[in-house]
Amino acid sequence: MSRVSVPCHVKGTVALQVGDVRTSQGRPGVLVIDVTFPSVAPFELQEIMFKNYYTAFLSIRVRQHTSPHTPAKWVTCLRDYCLMPDPHSEDGAQEYVSLFKHQMLCDMARVLELRLILRQPSPLWLSFTVEELQIYQQGSKSPSMTFPKWLSHPVPCEQPAPLIEVDGCYDLNLLSYT
Secondary structure: OOEEEOOOEEOOOEEEEEOOOOOOOOEEEEEEEEEEOOOOOOEOEEEEEEEEEOOOEEEEEEEEOOEOOEOOEEEEEEEEEEOOOOOOOOOOOOOEEEEEHHHOOOOOOOEEEEEEEEEOOOOOOOOOEEEEEEEEEEOOOOOOOOOOHHHHOOOOOOOOOOOEEEOOEEEOOOOOOO
C-alpha cells in the first residue's frame, strides 16, 4: 500500500494559560493546534508525522463526518501520548514522531479536522510545539505489474573460470605462459 500526503492548513497555536496571567509566574502549559483540510473530502487518516519541539504529552481529537443529517462530532483518538519520558530533561524533545491509525483510540475514517493538544508541565522549557506536520491517507492500491520474462526468470549466473597458477602468479586470461 502506498500513502498519499493530504494537503492541510495548520492554524496558529492557541495557548491555554496556567497560573496567574497578570504575573510572570503564569506561562502556557497547554497549546492547541487546529488542522483543517479545505481542499479534501472526508478521508481515512493513515499516519501523522511531525518533529517534536519540547512537547511532553500529546492528545489528538478528530472531527468526523457521521451522516448527512447529523452534525460532525469531535472524538478523542489519542490521549496523553508521551513524547518526552521526563518533561524536565531533553530526552525525546526534538525527535521525529510517526503515529499510525492502529495506535488511535477511535476509527480514523471520514476525518474533517484535527485538533492537537500539546502539554508541557515543566517550567524549564519556555516554548514548545510540533513542527513539520504531515498528514497521510492511504493511496490507491498499485495495479499488479507484469514484467518481461527476462526480468521474471533471470538466467543463472555462469560459473567463473578457475584461475590457473603459473610460477606463483595467477593467469587471469587463462593463457599459458611461454
